[in-house]
Each structure stands twice: as C-alpha cells, then as structure tokens.
Amino acid sequence: MSRTFSILKPDATRRNLTGKINAVIEEAGLRIVAQKRVKLSTAQAEAFYGVHKERPFFGELVGQMTAEPVVVQVLEADDAVPKYREVMGATNPEQADEGTIRKLFALSIGENSVHGSDSDENAAIEIAQFFTDAEIVG
Numbered sequence: 001m002s003r004t005f006s007i008l009k010p011d012a013t014r015r016n017l018t019g020k021i022n023a024v025i026e027e028a029g030l031r032i033v034a035q036k037r038v039k040l041s042t043a044q045a046e047a048f049y050g051v052h053k054e055r056p057f058f059g060e061l062v063g064q065m066t067a068e069p070v071v072v073q074v075l076e077a078d079d080a081v082p083k084y085r086e087v088m089g090a091t092n093p094e095q096a097d098e099g100t101i102r103k104l105f106a107l108s109i110g111e112n113s114v115h116g117s118d119s120d121e122n123a124a125i126e127i128a129q130f131f132t133d134a135e136i137v138g
C-alpha cells in the first residue's frame with residue numbers, strides 16, 4: 001500500500017462536487033484515509049505551489065486556490081500516486097480521457113477540480129503539510 005495527497009479545489013467545492021468526486025475516487029479503488037475541509041491562506045498556497053513561482057499563471061493559481069475552501073485528503077492504494085494521476089486525467093481537461101475527474105468536472109486548465117501528488121517523495125512532503133500521522137487512519 002502507498003499514499004498520495006489530494007486536493008478537491010475551490011471550483012469543485014463551490015459547485016458542491018465533493019461527494020461526486022469522492023465517488024469516482026472510491027470506485028477506482030483508492031481509499032480516503034484522511035480528509036478535511038480547509039481554507040488555504042495565501043502563504044499556504046504560495047508554499048504549496050512554490051515550484052511554479054516563476055510561471056506566468058502563478059498569481060492566478062494562488063488566487064483561485066484561496067478563493068473558496070478546499071478539501072485536502074490522503075488516499076491509499078497499491079501505487080496510489082500513478083493510480084490517482086490516472087483517475088484525475090490530464091491537467092488540461094480538454095486533453096483528459098473519458099471518465100476521468102477532470103474530464104467529468106473541470107472547468108479549465110486553471111480550474112481543474114483536483115490536485116494529486118506527482119511522486120511518492122512529493123506525496124510525503126504534501127501530506128505532512130496538512131496532516132499529522134494520528135489524523136491518517138488507514
């Protein structure tokens with residue numbers, strides 16, 4: 001078993017899609033072993049997306065991520081990181097495969113409904129930004 005970190009983004013919580021997205025996650029065989037709804041501060045969003053600091057869309061991304069609450073999650077499965085990336089679909093929803101979360105729900109490349117870690121190493125870093133070990137119940 002391995003873990004990945006997930007965020008249901010503001011465009012999803014704003015449209016009341018938490019349950020629908022969680023259903024896709026669970027039907028794909030990922031277990032939600034920790035979850036909470038939080039409102040990110042600008043400092044938290046800037047730190048989380050620090051790798052994109054120099055990109056032209058950084059300000060817009062931070063603005064979108066702090067506009068409304070998000071749901072942060074830890075997901076568990078065999079090969080959780082690649083599995084969830086597959087369930088999420090491509091970053092740009094126009095390129096996402098049928099049945100993926102982004103194909104089903106995303107509005108645009110910026111408002112693309114979900115985040116998922118891109119490596120086991122980053123998953124561990126991202127999980128630790130939001131959850132203590134005691135809050136993760138597998």
Ligand code: GDP
Nearest residue numbers: 057060061090091109110111112114115116118
């Ligand atoms: P991900 O791992 O599939 O989420 O994609 P990236 O790590 O490349 O980008 C992180 C997030 O930045 C994406 O999920 C988008 O929300 C946002 N993003 C990436 N590219 C663009 C872009 O060209 N325009 C805008 N507005 N946002 C973008």
